[in-house]
Amino acid sequence: MADSPRLLFMIAAGAALVVALAVGMAALTGPRLASSLQAGAARAIARADGAPVLARFALPGGQITRHPTLSGGEGLDEAVRERIARAVAAVPGVGGIRWADGTAFARGAAEPAEPLACQDDVAALLRARTIRFEEGSARIDAASRVLIDEVASALKPCLGSIIAVTGHTDASGPEPGNLALSRDRAEAVRRALTQRGIPADGLRASGMGSRAPVAGLEPADTANRRIEFSVLATRPVRPTPVDTPGPR
Amino acid sequence: MPYWLELIVIALVAYSAGLALGWAVWARRDGEEEGHD
Numbered sequence: 001m002a003d004s005p006r007l008l009f010m011i012a013a014g015a016a017l018v019v020a021l022a023v024g025m026a027a028l029t030g031p032r033l034a035s036s037l038q039a040g041a042a043r044a045i046a047r048a049d050g051a052p053v054l055a056r057f058a059l060p061g062g063q064i065t066r067h068p069t070l071s072g073g074e075g076l077d078e079a080v081r082e083r084i085a086r087a088v089a090a091v092p093g094v095g096g097i098r099w100a101d102g103t104a105f106a107r108g109a110a111e112p113a114e115p116l117a118c119q120d121d122v123a124a125l126l127r128a129r130t131i132r133f134e135e136g137s138a139r140i141d142a143a144s145r146v147l148i149d150e151v152a153s154a155l156k157p158c159l160g161s162i163i164a165v166t167g168h169t170d171a172s173g174p175e176p177g178n179l180a181l182s183r184d185r186a187e188a189v190r191r192a193l194t195q196r197g198i199p200a201d202g203l204r205a206s207g208m209g210s211r212a213p214v215a216g217l218e219p220a221d222t223a224n225r226r227i228e229f230s231v232l233a234t235r236p237v238r239p240t241p242v243d244t245p246g247p248r
Numbered sequence: 249m250p251y252w253l254e255l256i257v258i259a260l261v262a263y264s265a266g267l268a269l270g271w272a273v274w275a276r277r278d279g280e281e282e283g284h285d
Contacts, residue, residue: 015263022259026252033251063250095249 030064033093040091041068050076050084056100066093071100078162101206118158122229125150131189131227138184140192148189151229152196162232164204165190171210171219183207189227204232 034057041055053076055068068088073081085097131148132141140148155163167182167189186205194200213224 011267014267015260018259018263019256022255023252026255030251059250063252065250066254067249 026064033066034058034064037066037068037091037093041088041094044087044091045084048084048087050080050087052076053084055088065095067095067098069098069100073099074101101204118155119229119231121154121157122151125154126227126229130225133185133188133225136181138181138188140188145192148192149196152193152198155193155198155229158231159199159202162202162204163198164206164228164230164232165193166228166230167205167207168212168224168226168228169210170222170224171213172222175209179207179209181207182209186227 037057038055041057045051045053045055050073052072053070054072055070057065057068059065070085070088073084076084081099085099088094089097125147129144129147131144131151133139133144134141165186167184167186169178169182171178183206186207190200190203190205193203210219210224213219213221214226217223
């Protein structure tokens, strides 16, 4: 056993060498891989008639990834989005797909939304109480976390449906800021629900800013700050080939 | 997941598998040699 420290050192040195090699290879092959995947994805999107959609093979920090983020599909309906995601996923070398918004309201998904019991349950929960956020921020107020737990439990019977999480603000402050804040808040709620076991693929977060005040309220009324939930489609969501866990 | 992290994970998994295999072969050969003594 006298050799143990030496052996451990050699194993660690080997591991460090392997890591260094991997980083070097990534730097060497990454840019070419990204551009070839980019070209393949662009061809696949064109073949799937998904013209406005762009596939980006870089993380927000600019690092290269095999898991593209699709953007520009906000106006497309769910079937087209799925077709595009499948086409891009079929490009050799491409990993899991995610949509940039996670969000985009799937407009005109073929079947009309059929209210489910869970939607009523959520509406009942939110009638009496509101998900509150810290002032001017998308951080969920600590007191509202219990309410999020309850909403997550109420949404569980709706698993397999597409559930829209929509953020609204009041009309105080400039609208671009309101829009971004409402979107961030909806996204925060979506993330919180995902952490509570609601599959990210079934949740769409979007923000309306102050465009849709509560009926009967002045646009500037602070009671317009709210998060709404609605069931968009009751058909089961067929998963697109996503191999990375986490929010889409 | 960034591409460099994927490569590191794959490389480390391969390295560990190589180590485990090497260890197993070495231990077996060692056992056999002890048996002959």
